[in-house]
Amino acid sequence: MxxxxxxxxxxxxxxxxxxxxxxxxxxxxxxxxxxxxxxxxxxxxxxxxxxxxxxxxxxxxxxxxxxxxxxxxxxxxxxxxxxxxxxxxxxxxNAHPDCEHDCIFLVCDACGQTTHIDDDHLSDNVRAAAKKAGFQPQRPVIEVRGRCADCR
Structure with a gap:
């Protein structure tokens, strides 16, 4: 992408x-x-x-x-x-349903707040790694669990 x-x-x-x-x-x-x-x-x-x-x-x-x-x-x-x-x-x-791309979610384990970020470089690398392994990615799911700034 x-x-x-x-x-x-x-x-x-x-x-x-x-x-x-x-x-x-x-x-x-x-x-x-x-x-x-x-x-x-x-x-x-x-x-x-x-x-x-x-x-x-x-x-x-x-x-x-x-x-x-x-x-x-x-x-x-x-x-x-x-x-x-x-x-x-x-x-x-989805606040931008007219845009097709992979989403990355940052999920706070303390409060549940979920932040959506876009990083096409990271998404492209995940897709490329999957293809290199002989896998056809359809919808990569990237979630990072941790603590948000308010809960740290």
């Missing part, structure tokens, strides 16, 4: 960018998917499907099953609308 410039979206621009990315992947932006995205984007830290289901249930005034949320989150990840923090089994809204 070459160096790139991307726009970080927030608020209504983030919702619009997410909807565009989902539709570009061939999926529809339904009312339920919009509700799940709104809930996901409302969390300051990575959220589990259960956290999101609870938030949507409160907002909708009806019970929403975590299984339904998981299916929507899978669509979001496939469409680059959300990213999965593998080690936490949690999700974050």
């Amino acid at each position: 070459a160096g790139h410039i991307h726009t970080l979206h927030e608020g209504t621009a983030l919702v619009g960018a997410a909807q565009t990315a989902l539709e570009r992947s061939g999926q529809q932006w339904t009312t339920m998917r919009a509700a799940v995205f709104d809930a996901l984007a409302g969390f300051e830290r990575p959220a589990s499907a259960y956290d999101i289901a609870e938030a949507v249930s409160k907002a909708e005034g009806r019970r929403v099953a975590a299984n339904s949320v998981y299916r929507i989150l899978d669509l979001f990840v496939d469409a680059n609308v959300a990213r999965r923090v593998e080690s936490a089994n949690a999700y974050v809204a």
Whole structure:
């Protein structure tokens, strides 16, 4: 991947960018998917499907099953609308769904804060090492566990 410039979206621009990315992947932006995205984007830290289901249930005034949320989150990840923090089994809204690249997460073991950084040089090296080993990388996952500046 070459160096790139991307726009970080927030608020209504983030919702619009997410909807565009989902539709570009061939999926529809339904009312339920919009509700799940709104809930996901409302969390300051990575959220589990259960956290999101609870938030949507409160907002909708009806019970929403975590299984339904998981299916929507899978669509979001496939469409680059959300990213999965593998080690936490949690999700974050992708603030730049119009940009395809590998994300690197810095995960604080004390408070759970997760910071997303981009480093195309590091990502390129991981992909190159995988290819050199005869492996075709699809979606490298890079997570660094430790302590954030606030918790050190």
